[in-house]
Amino acid sequence: MVLLSNVIAFFIRNHLLTVVEGRASSQSHSINNNPPAISYSTGTGGWEHALVKANAFIARLNLTEKVSMVTGDNGPCIGNIAPIERLGFSGICMSDGPTAFNRADLVSIFPAGLTAAASWDRDLIYQRALALGSEFRAKGSHVGLGPVGGPLGRHPLGGRNWEGFSADPYLTGVAMASSVRGFHDAGVQSCSKHFIGNEQETQRSNTVFADGTNIEAVSSNIDDRTLHELYLWPFADAVKAGTTSIMCSYNRVNQTYACENSELLNGILKKELGFQGYVVSDWFATHSGVKSANAGLDMTMPGTIDVESLSAGTGLSYFGANLTTAVNNGSVPMTRLDDMVRRIMMPYYFLGQDKNFPTTDPSAMHVLAAQYGASLGVPEIPARDVRKDHAKIIRKLGAAGTVLLKNLNSTLPLKSPKNIGVFGNDAPDPTDGLTIISDGSFESETYGYDIGTLDVGGGSGTGRHSSLISPLSAIKSKAQEIGARVQYITSNSRLASNDFRSIFPTPDVCIVFLKTFASEGRDRTSFENDWNSTAVVNNVARKCPNTIVVTHSGGVNTMPWAKNPNVKAILAAHYPGQESGNSIVDILWGDVNPSGKLPYTISEHESDYDIPVTNLSSVTAVDEWQADFTEGLMIDYRHFDSKNITPLYEFGYGLSYTTFSLSSFSVSKLVKNPPAIPDASKAILPGGNPDLYSPLLTASTKVSNTGSLAGSTVVQLYISLPQDSVPAGTPLRVLRGFEKVALKPGESKDVKFTLTRRDVSYWDVIAQTWRIPRGEIKVSVGFSSRDLKGEGSVTVLSK
Ligand SMILES: *[C@@H]1O[C@H](CO)[C@@H](O)[C@H](O)[C@H]1NC(C)=O
Ligand SMILES: *[C@@H]1O[C@H](CO)[C@@H](O)[C@H](O)[C@H]1NC(C)=O
Ligand SMILES: *[C@@H]1O[C@H](CO)[C@@H](O)[C@H](O)[C@H]1NC(C)=O
Ligand SMILES: *[C@@H]1O[C@H](CO)[C@@H](O)[C@H](O)[C@H]1NC(C)=O
Ligand SMILES: *[C@@H]1O[C@H](CO)[C@@H](O)[C@H](O)[C@H]1NC(C)=O
Ligand SMILES: *[C@@H]1O[C@H](CO)[C@@H](O)[C@H](O)[C@H]1NC(C)=O
Ligand SMILES: *[C@@H]1O[C@H](CO)[C@@H](O)[C@H](O)[C@H]1NC(C)=O
Numbered sequence: 198m199v200l201l202s203n204v205i206a207f208f209i210r211n212h213l214l215t216v217v218e219g220r221a222s223s224q225s226h227s228i229n230n231n232p233p234a235i236s237y238s239t240g241t242g243g244w245e246h247a248l249v250k251a252n253a254f255i256a257r258l259n260l261t262e263k264v265s266m267v268t269g270d271n272g273p274c275i276g277n278i279a280p281i282e283r284l285g286f287s288g289i290c291m292s293d294g295p296t297a298f299n300r301a302d303l304v305s306i307f308p309a310g311l312t313a314a315a316s317w318d319r320d321l322i323y324q325r326a327l328a329l330g331s332e333f334r335a336k337g338s339h340v341g342l343g344p345v346g347g348p349l350g351r352h353p354l355g356g357r358n359w360e361g362f363s364a365d366p367y368l369t370g371v372a373m374a375s376s377v378r379g380f381h382d383a384g385v386q387s388c389s390k391h392f393i394g395n396e397q398e399t400q401r402s403n404t405v406f407a408d409g410t411n412i413e414a415v416s417s418n419i420d421d422r423t424l425h426e427l428y429l430w431p432f433a434d435a436v437k438a439g440t441t442s443i444m445c446s447y448n449r450v451n452q453t454y455a456c457e458n459s460e461l462l463n464g465i466l467k468k469e470l471g472f473q474g475y476v477v478s479d480w481f482a483t484h485s486g487v488k489s490a491n492a493g494l495d496m497t498m499p500g501t502i503d504v505e506s507l508s509a510g511t512g513l514s515y516f517g518a519n520l521t522t523a524v525n526n527g528s529v530p531m532t533r534l535d536d537m538v539r540r541i542m543m544p545y546y547f548l549g550q551d552k553n554f555p556t557t558d559p560s561a562m563h564v565l566a567a568q569y570g571a572s573l574g575v576p577e578i579p580a581r582d583v584r585k586d587h588a589k590i591i592r593k594l595g596a597a598g599t600v601l602l603k604n605l606n607s608t609l610p611l612k613s614p615k616n617i618g619v620f621g622n623d624a625p626d627p628t629d630g631l632t633i634i635s636d637g638s639f640e641s642e643t644y645g646y647d648i649g650t651l652d653v654g655g656g657s658g659t660g661r662h663s664s665l666i667s668p669l670s671a672i673k674s675k676a677q678e679i680g681a682r683v684q685y686i687t688s689n690s691r692l693a694s695n696d697f698r699s700i701f702p703t704p705d706v707c708i709v710f711l712k713t714f715a716s717e718g719r720d721r722t723s724f725e726n727d728w729n730s731t732a733v734v735n736n737v738a739r740k741c742p743n744t745i746v747v748t749h750s751g752g753v754n755t756m757p758w759a760k761n762p763n764v765k766a767i768l769a770a771h772y773p774g775q776e777s778g779n780s781i782v783d784i785l786w787g788d789v790n791p792s793g794k795l796p797y798t799i800s801e802h803e804s805d806y807d808i809p810v811t812n813l814s815s816v817t818a819v820d821e822w823q824a825d826f827t828e829g830l831m832i833d834y835r836h837f838d839s840k841n842i843t844p845l846y847e848f849g850y851g852l853s854y855t856t857f858s859l860s861s862f863s864v865s866k867l868v869k870n871p872p873a874i875p876d877a878s879k880a881i882l883p884g885g886n887p888d889l890y891s892p893l894l895t896a897s898t899k900v901s902n903t904g905s906l907a908g909s910t911v912v913q914l915y916i917s918l919p920q921d922s923v924p925a926g927t928p929l930r931v932l933r934g935f936e937k938v939a940l941k942p943g944e945s946k947d948v949k950f951t952l953t954r955r956d957v958s959y960w961d962v963i964a965q966t967w968r969i970p971r972g973e974i975k976v977s978v979g980f981s982s983r984d985l986k987g988e989g990s991v992t993v994l995s996k
Pocket of ligand 2: 418419420421422450451460461
């Protein structure tokens, strides 16, 4: 045990410490002197039975045990709630993250959230979460720390955007709900994160200097309407889908740390959205005891070391013994502590985790030790293999999340090239091995590696590969099958210096693989792909008139080479996960017809896009890091539409090897003269006032495959609220429906959309409710945010 604690301490110091450097903040920044009251759980929305069990459990706990239920402790997982042997409670294990079961062996690396969103395929997104969730369960982890609904993608260069889904809240909301259901159906708790406004990594936490000066974390200053219509929207969907926990984020919101922000936690999350589960702090994101507990934080992590002392096992915490004192002296009501435990235990009973839950994989500490170059001094224990046949869904989703951006003269699918050129440092197997090795904290780790394909980003959301199929190895296998040869150069510096002496004869087709590393802990600094990408593409294209570019990236890139006439085709393959090479070969040779659509906008110029990350080079005041979200709702395509800027490739765009058409669009009302606002007397359910989700409109269209190949497309529905009866700052149009449809050549299908009250309302900051504007609402359908084929209008409420 001593050795295990040493490893944990080592791990914490080396991996998490500089993420925080945090300690108590003596200052209080709350601008609200009248915070919302504590919001208690009721078990409403399906957890009534679990509530009865949770209450019975609480009745048997003494005060020390109650406190231990809400305070992280030592253990084999990244987050641990200690067992209570007296009651046969075996504890709770929480593990990273949204893309893979991190810091473990014999697990799968799934496509990133961004890739999943680019598929626009509800079912595949669900299947991804179901498979990932089953790996958590089989490893003995009760809580998978995902899905990610924030960052949403305010900053195109945000370091963690790839862990989440899309810069559009509707698409992200659908993906959150599908992922929550997938996790729960696998018997594992979801932890929807990061709540909220964690849009940048730079100064996401406070920093303490040697002299003790404490520079506070960045404050995301978000107005009420923007919060509701953008950043909160996906979390509302997650809560409606029953998400069992929510992780509060590192940053401050309106000057108050997210994990001690009563407006956010008691007021918006628990009261307005009716959230029944528990709020857990991001690791080291707790900055107070009494204040946080009363503000709505239900569990602190990692707990035993979440104050200044940074050695594991010391038991120091803002909760722990401090919380016991606080309950005894009356500053935290016992009813509040009971509710914290109730919220933690309801999901546990709801998902049946009290029965037949697998034990924690005993290899956990051995893998951790290996990752940090430590040794346990005892023979290694091999890991439990939990991968099953998940490679299949990974391969499929990797291809489905690949977006075909350009395809001149039907260059793709490849016909039968006999001489294939593969170029770029993203093509081959990584020379450093199968795991991104961190040199310390996320911030200080080497920013990406040179030679080797990139299928997943860095930080807590990454994973250790047990298998990784690189593009070069998959293309070589394919070439062998079809009797072709493969030539390659995988050194970008050689390519950037235009040295092609090793290539003869010039290949029939040259495929360039580019990558963009993105990681928790820091934001990206370049729009272009990494490693001299532009010089690499231009040189290959000069050499080879038939050039195809494939990007593996954690977010938005500019593509200065996109219009190069020798660049015949472009594929944005995002982070596809461990089957990367197989997924791209499926697309290149046409075994899979591309159907991915951009879940963000690619701009022509960097300057068209940027909402810069707040980055202060010299800070003198402790409170200087302020991020004012003054653009309001105008992020991503909403910004391009409002400023009338033509992007290179717009939100929702993506080509296919076949063609599609839309016809017969119609939109109609389901309810005559509905009230303008939801009925305030309705009991709140998880997700908020249930009226918000009642259907008000229906729309339909017919989609046809007009080409000669089978394929899928995504029919997208956008609405435009009447600009003269909504407040200023309302986007020109917003996504409010999509459907992925598979069609054989010549086949047609009807597509139906249902729009709810929330879909056609805006957040009225004065009335503090969603309101349907008076006048004509335009509804359009199409194949992207700018390729609209059918348009109609409907007046829900006349003027
Ligand atoms: C609560 O029960 C635990 C056994 O689980 C015991 O060790 C502890 O002393 C008890 N605490 C109180 C305050 O009774
Ligand atoms: C943050 O401040 C803005 C501006 O005063 C206000 O509109 C919004 O409601 C506040 N949000 C929270 C969660 O305090
Ligand atoms: C209680 O919290 C304070 C910080 O407010 C910390 O210094 C102290 O170590 C904590 N005590 C325990 C027993 O965890
Ligand atoms: C109660 O205990 C907590 C935790 O030690 C402490 O922060 C707080 O100041 C105490 N309050 C009173 C009224 O004694
Ligand atoms: C591509 O197709 C266009 C139109 O069919 C033709 O004019 C052009 O020469 C073709 N380019 C190449 C490189 O084949
Ligand atoms: C922030 O500024 C520092 C120092 O000027 C720089 O090194 C860093 O790359 C910047 N970060 C971002 C995300 O721009
Ligand atoms: C880019 O290429 C130049 C020389 O062509 C080289 O000095 C530099 O190290 C390269 N940078 C990267 C990131 O590969």
